[in-house]
Amino acid sequence: MLPGSAAPAAGSGMFVPTQTVGTVLCCICGVSMQPNPANMCARCLRARVDITEGVPRHAAVVYCPDCASYLQPPRSWLRAGPESPELMQILLRRLNRPLARLRISLSGAEFVFSEPHSKRLRLKLRLRREVLHGVVLEQTHPVEFTVHDRLCDACARAQSNPDQWVAVVQLRQHVPHRRTFLYLEQLFLKHGQASLALRVASAPGGLDFFFSSRSHAARLVDFLTTVAPIRTQTAKQLVSHNTKSSVYNYKHTFSVEICPICREDLIALSPQVSRDLGGLGPLVLCIKVTNAIALLDPLTLRVHHLDEKKYRAYNFKAALTSKQLVEYIVLDIEHESPEITVDGSRYQLAYAQVARASDFGKNDTMFTVRTHLGHLLNPGDLVLGYDLYGANLNDDDMDTAMMRHSLPEVILVKKSYEKRPRTRRWKLKRLPVEEDGANKAKGEEEKRADEYEEFLRDLERNSEMRFQIDLYKDDDYRSEMASTIGDDIPSVPIEELIDDLSLGDDDEEEDGEDANAHAGMVS
Amino acid sequence: MATRIQFENNCEIGVFSKLTNAYCLVAIGGSENFYSAFEAELSDVIPVVKTSIGGTRIIGRLCVGNKNGLLLPHTTTDQELQHLRNCLPDQVVVQRIDERLSALGNCIACNDHVALTHPDLDKATEELIADVLGVEVFRQTIAGNILVGSYCAFTNRGGLVHPHTSIEDLDELSTLLQVPLVAGTVNRGSEVIAAGMTVNDWTAFCGSDTTATELSVIESVFKLREGQPAAIVDDMRKSLIDSYV
Numbered sequence: 050m051l052p053g054s055a056a057p058a059a060g061s062g063m064f065v066p067t068q069t070v071g072t073v074l075c076c077i078c079g080v081s082m083q084p085n086p087a088n089m090c091a092r093c094l095r096a097r098v099d100i101t102e103g104v105p106r107h108a109a110v111v112y113c114p115d116c117a118s119y120l121q122p123p124r125s126w127l128r129a130g131p132e133s134p135e136l137m138q139i140l141l142r143r144l145n146r147p148l149a150r151l152r153i154s155l156s157g158a159e160f161v162f163s164e165p166h167s168k169r170l171r172l173k174l175r176l177r178r179e180v181l182h183g184v185v186l187e188q189t190h191p192v193e194f195t196v197h198d199r200l201c202d203a204c205a206r207a208q209s210n211p212d213q214w215v216a217v218v219q220l221r222q223h224v225p226h227r228r229t230f231l232y233l234e235q236l237f238l239k240h241g242q243a244s245l246a247l248r249v250a251s252a253p254g255g256l257d258f259f260f261s262s263r264s265h266a267a268r269l270v271d272f273l274t275t276v277a278p279i280r281t282q283t284a285k286q287l288v289s290h291n292t293k294s295s296v297y298n299y300k301h302t303f304s305v306e307i308c309p310i311c312r313e314d315l316i317a318l319s320p321q322v323s324r325d326l327g328g329l330g331p332l333v334l335c336i337k338v339t340n341a342i343a344l345l346d347p348l349t350l351r352v353h354h355l356d357e358k359k360y361r362a363y364n365f366k367a368a369l370t371s372k373q374l375v376e377y378i379v380l381d382i383e384h385e386s387p388e389i390t391v392d393g394s395r396y397q398l399a400y401a402q403v404a405r406a407s408d409f410g411k412n413d414t415m416f417t418v419r420t421h422l423g424h425l426l427n428p429g430d431l432v433l434g435y436d437l438y439g440a441n442l443n444d445d446d447m448d449t450a451m452m453r454h455s456l457p458e459v460i461l462v463k464k465s466y467e468k469r470p471r472t473r474r475w476k477l478k479r480l481p482v483e484e485d486g487a488n489k490a491k492g493e494e495e496k497r498a499d500e501y502e503e504f505l506r507d508l509e510r511n512s513e514m515r516f517q518i519d520l521y522k523d524d525d526y527r528s529e530m531a532s533t534i535g536d537d538i539p540s541v542p543i544e545e546l547i548d549d550l551s552l553g554d555d556d557e558e559e560d561g562e563d564a565n566a567h568a569g570m571v572s
Numbered sequence: 573m574a575t576r577i578q579f580e581n582n583c584e585i586g587v588f589s590k591l592t593n594a595y596c597l598v599a600i601g602g603s604e605n606f607y608s609a610f611e612a613e614l615s616d617v618i619p620v621v622k623t624s625i626g627g628t629r630i631i632g633r634l635c636v637g638n639k640n641g642l643l644l645p646h647t648t649t650d651q652e653l654q655h656l657r658n659c660l661p662d663q664v665v666v667q668r669i670d671e672r673l674s675a676l677g678n679c680i681a682c683n684d685h686v687a688l689t690h691p692d693l694d695k696a697t698e699e700l701i702a703d704v705l706g707v708e709v710f711r712q713t714i715a716g717n718i719l720v721g722s723y724c725a726f727t728n729r730g731g732l733v734h735p736h737t738s739i740e741d742l743d744e745l746s747t748l749l750q751v752p753l754v755a756g757t758v759n760r761g762s763e764v765i766a767a768g769m770t771v772n773d774w775t776a777f778c779g780s781d782t783t784a785t786e787l788s789v790i791e792s793v794f795k796l797r798e799g800q801p802a803a804i805v806d807d808m809r810k811s812l813i814d815s816y817v
Contacts, residue, residue, distance in 0.1 A: 070739075088757040
């Protein structure tokens with residue numbers, strides 16, 4: 050159409066007479082047809098013009114049989130299942146360049162069946178191209194891809210040396226118990242942080258995580274920075290060196306040390322530290338350890354959070370740890386002030402008259418102490434606390450504190466419940482940790498079992514800790530008779546449990562929690 | 573009968589030649605083949621004149637004429653004008669006109685009785701056309717194109733128009749021109765009819781890309797094929813054979 054010759058629009062109010070298109074003869078075969086830009090009938094066009102001229106009919110693609118991934122040159126390997134959209138994308142990307150050069154556009158592609166072991170992938174493409182002044186032709190075109198097998202770099206390295214690690218994270222905490230590691234293990238399971246580790250080994254004082262790349266190890270260390278107060282040091286060791294390409298291979302080591310202060314530790318602050326923290330009483334209790342340590346002064350109910358760097362500046366140690374807790378019986382309780390909430394937890398100042406469980410009934414030794422657990426305690430309860438009256442401590446700060454201030458004889462820490470071996474309706478998953486056979490001491494197993502039991506009891510008691518980790522419903526749980534269950538022993542409500550997926554007979558059993566979630570979404 | 577020729581390996585014959593019932597103009601080509609093709613057909617009947625217009629060889633598109641006269645654009649030089657006046661027979665009036673649209677061959681299509689012109693042609697030019705060529709002038713478009721001189725070719729006996737012309741347009745043009753019209757192509761599907769071929773009442777020349785089908789359409793609509801059986805065998809052989817291997 051030439052400029053200035055556009056037909057008037059139908060709706061513009063002008064009368065446009067109807068235009069019936071006449072028929073013309075195809076210039077090649079003479080058959081009568083509707084005129085088109087080429088003025089040839091479709092059959093002549095298709096016969097004379099082959100738009101797939103120059104489009105490759107064969108191509109090659111490289112496949113790693115170990116990890117079922119395909120090579121995208123020059124270097125990336127992409128995982129794709131057989132006849133999946135990812136595989137289609139990889140194959141079409143191989144054809145992109147020649148198609149674009151010929152100015153052919155792709156309007157469709159589909160897989161043609163080929164035997165899985167034939168090492169051939171067949172695609173049927175629909176190509177579209179403009180020929181002869183404006184006519185667009187579409188034609189199908191089969192392409193066959195030959196699959197070459199080659200191990201990708203990761204698989205080759207794994208196969209040649211399966212235990213080869215490139216980075217290790219050595220996690221240590223210099224305390225005699227392993228509670229922190231039990232808790233961290235659950236955190237790793239919940240957040241999937243240990244999934245990239247080649248293996249996990251236990252070492253005296255901590256755990257070792259081995260990784261195949263430095264970035265995976267760094268990822269674990271970053272995660273640890275957010276959940277625990279840690280100090281990291283890195284080191285690397287040269288393994289090999291390619292002089293021609295100047296590529297250096299290293300083994301990286303991350304030494305991660307967790308701060309030795311744990312929950313329920315009693316700390317005596319030196320006068321200087323006490324002054325720095327704003328006059329926090331010389332005796333403080335550690336109540337929560339996240340990436341900062343929370344210190345509670347039990348007598349004034351003040352909480353102070355101390356982050357890792359500040360802790361390193363003061364570097365105090367715990368005077369008494371939870372192993373040294375002694376059992377007391379509450380004789381009388383007198384509330385001093387109303388219940389308050391500090392930092393998400395409830396406390397209440399009260400005066401309690403307690404006696405050591407070992408003294409009870411034998412002599413009249415009683416202590417009247419101020420405690421922060423007023424909201425929990427009733428006369429007759431069993432409490433665990435630190436016995437400062439009878440303790441023999443090797444701590445300078447404690448001596449200073451004792452001289453300067455009058456310290457209470459007992460610091461009550463937590464309420465104790467009857468130690469009854471009872472089955473629980475929930476269970477925890479464990480990380481597969483390789484035990485260090487050489488360093489085992491006698492009685493280590495029993496100690497570990499006790500610690501684990503204590504950890505589970507802690508979980509029952511502490512809903513905040515439970516929030517951070519995943520608890521699974523134990524299918525083997527048999528509900529005990531009502532009479533044997535104590536009145537206020539804390540237990541985990543069933544709403545918090547996750548159903549463990551298991552293959553086999555009971556995979557119809559849908560997850561209680563997840564089903565609720567689904568229902569929530571649908572409605 | 574229709575002949576297939578080429579001008580210097582180009583199939584657009586109508587650009588380089590102008591054929592009417594009284595004379596034939598041919599462009600000056602490198603080799604004499606083009607000229608000899610016309611001469612072989614026409615030399616004993618009408619004069620075949622070699623010329624240029626305004627120094628160019630695209631004479632078919634710059635000038636328009638019939639047996640009564642010839643109109644030239646303002647770019648024609650005086651020598652060319654004189655040369656043409658000398659070579660053409662006296663009854664043919666050769667006139668140079670001043671028109672903004674100087675490619676007269678693209679803007680005007682005519683036979684000995686009727687002319688179709690570009691809708692934007694000057695009134696003065698229209699009168700001159702009516703005067704010099706002795707025709708009735710109609711302003712028209714063909715299949716929505718304003719360059720009527722390019723997209724149709726017609727003689728006193730028939731005409732060929734752009735293939736996308738609708739049936740209503742075809743009827744309207746046919747009524748105006750009083751000749752049978754058909755929509756078709758030339759030079760293997762090219763829509764620019766008048767550039768691909770040149771025709772008069774008894775003979776036609778087409779580009780060598782023209783297929784047998786197109787040639788048969790041309791011969792039938794311009795009534796070039798005589799009814800004698802012997803002539804059919806000889807003439808049809810030329811149009812039936814597409815190309816010589």
